[in-house]
Amino acid sequence: MRVMGLISGTSVDGIDVALVEITGCQRDLTVEFVTGATYPYPSELRSQILQVCSGTPLSLAELAQLDDAIARTFAQAVMTLQQSSQPADLIGSHGQTVFHRPPQSTQLGYSLQLGRGELIAHLTGITTVSNFRVGDIAAGGHGAPLVPILDAYLLRHPQYHRCIQNIGGIGNVTYLPKLNSTPILGWDTGPGNTLLDLAVQYFSQGTQSYDKDGAWAATGTPCLPLVEQWLQQDFFQQPPPKSTGRELFGWDYWQRCLTELEPYKLSAADVLATLTELTAASIYHSYCQFLPQLPDEILLCGGGSHNRYLKYRLQTLFNPIPVFSTSELGLNADFKEAITFAVLAYWRWLGIPGNLPSVTGAVSEVLLGEIHTVFTPNVIP
Numbered sequence: 001m002r003v004m005g006l007i008s009g010t011s012v013d014g015i016d017v018a019l020v021e022i023t024g025c026q027r028d029l030t031v032e033f034v035t036g037a038t039y040p041y042p043s044e045l046r047s048q049i050l051q052v053c054s055g056t057p058l059s060l061a062e063l064a065q066l067d068d069a070i071a072r073t074f075a076q077a078v079m080t081l082q083q084s085s086q087p088a089d090l091i092g093s094h095g096q097t098v099f100h101r102p103p104q105s106t107q108l109g110y111s112l113q114l115g116r117g118e119l120i121a122h123l124t125g126i127t128t129v130s131n132f133r134v135g136d137i138a139a140g141g142h143g144a145p146l147v148p149i150l151d152a153y154l155l156r157h158p159q160y161h162r163c164i165q166n167i168g169g170i171g172n173v174t175y176l177p178k179l180n181s182t183p184i185l186g187w188d189t190g191p192g193n194t195l196l197d198l199a200v201q202y203f204s205q206g207t208q209s210y211d212k213d214g215a216w217a218a219t220g221t222p223c224l225p226l227v228e229q230w231l232q233q234d235f236f237q238q239p240p241p242k243s244t245g246r247e248l249f250g251w252d253y254w255q256r257c258l259t260e261l262e263p264y265k266l267s268a269a270d271v272l273a274t275l276t277e278l279t280a281a282s283i284y285h286s287y288c289q290f291l292p293q294l295p296d297e298i299l300l301c302g303g304g305s306h307n308r309y310l311k312y313r314l315q316t317l318f319n320p321i322p323v324f325s326t327s328e329l330g331l332n333a334d335f336k337e338a339i340t341f342a343v344l345a346y347w348r349w350l351g352i353p354g355n356l357p358s359v360t361g362a363v364s365e366v367l368l369g370e371i372h373t374v375f376t377p378n379v380i381p
């Protein structure tokens with residue numbers, strides 16, 4: 001079955017689309033990556049999304065308009081990719097997260113992804129699975145991260161314990177103990193690129209959106225006392241299961257960082273080096289604090305895997321554990337999340353649960369996603 005997976009993540013840097021060919025059944029799957037592309041949002045729509053993600057109030061009428069605009073943009077991404085590929089039989093669309101509230105004591109979590117699947121199904125004529133997180137949340141889980149179950153199918157090793165570290169807007173890890181040993185673990189490690197991107201946009205007066213290859217931060221010096229101070233904050237000390245988003249590591253957090261950095265009279269490069277160190281150190285400390293043992297290998301994915309300076313800092317902290325990209329194993333580091341939602345859609349279509357309670361904290365396995373079937377009347381020959 002040809003399945004198209006779509007996601008736009010917390011960086012809101014574009015819609016990742018992956019077309020995969022899935023064969024096999026139940027858990028014994030073969031997933032072949034056919035093609036992928038990333039389609040940027042129209043700039044006005046991206047600005048609207050970022051404002052909502054930063055907590056700008058939204059009326060229900062504005063919410064409806066935004067949901068429609070995102071769904072239409074996702075549908076357009078499907079149709080654009082299909083101009084140069086075979087048509088998909090099924091779509092798995094994560095949509096765009098605009099709000100995420102982790103569960104707290106007796107309060108359930110809540111996670112809102114816009115770009116409703118029923119409109120994508122109608123516009124594309126392809127059965128669409130969407131809204132993947134709410135089933136796990138209803139079962140008491142965080143609804144995130146969901147990618148670990150795919151990491152387990154694609155990257156688990158018979159002899160080596162592995163960590164798969166996504167560095168998107170937010171960072172999240174999957175711990176894959178070697179086959180047939182301890183349970184799979186996973187959690188959000190904290191900021192990936194969100195704070196870095198906000199800082200680059202600030203210091204470049206909006207002329208740059210991210211620190212390509214980490215070249216700017218590499219010319220600076222991190223303020224280690226501040227990084228150590230920030231790592232004492234509740235989120236970094238909280239044991240898994242845990243998830244986060246721009247609600248914590250977004251605009252307000254960046255403003256607090258800027259205020260706390262002020263007395264040190266740092267250069268722009270020093271500030272970027274400090275934020276890069278926060279990302280690297282938060283990953284390192286979470287592995288040391290919450291894993292049963294450090295892994296034998298660390299594989300990076302997500303846009304931050306292209307940040308050479310960040311990769312250098314991670315390799316320095318983790319030496320002698322090798323740190324490399326999933327792309328070096330043939331799994332495209334930029335499209336792994338989109339591939340995940342293609343497979344999750346496939347499992348939903350088969351009626352197979354897609355969450356890992358050992359990761360999200362849900363009380364049970366649940367079916368992930370809502371199926372929006374396209375009705376094609378039987379044409380009597």
Ligand SMILES: Nc1ncnc2c1ncn2[C@@H]1O[C@H](COP(=O)(O)OP(=O)(O)OP(=O)(O)O)[C@@H](O)[C@H]1O
Nearest residue numbers: 009010011168169170193210212213302303304306
């Ligand atoms: N060459 C590069 N050098 C440095 N950073 C890069 C490079 N390419 C991408 N990035 C960073 O990666 C970010 C996008 O990563 P990605 O697409 O994985 O995020 P996302 O999927 O939206 O986030 P999340 O996984 O949290 O949902 C960019 O905003 C940028 O900060």
Ligand SMILES: CC(=O)N[C@H]1[C@@H]2OC[C@@H](O2)[C@@H](O)[C@@H]1O[C@H](C)C(=O)O
Nearest residue numbers: 010097100144145146147170172337
């Ligand atoms: C609510 C939400 O969209 N969370 C994202 C975010 O981006 C990275 C990290 O936080 C991860 O937990 C999750 O997405 C990936 C695809 C996941 O669910 O595995």
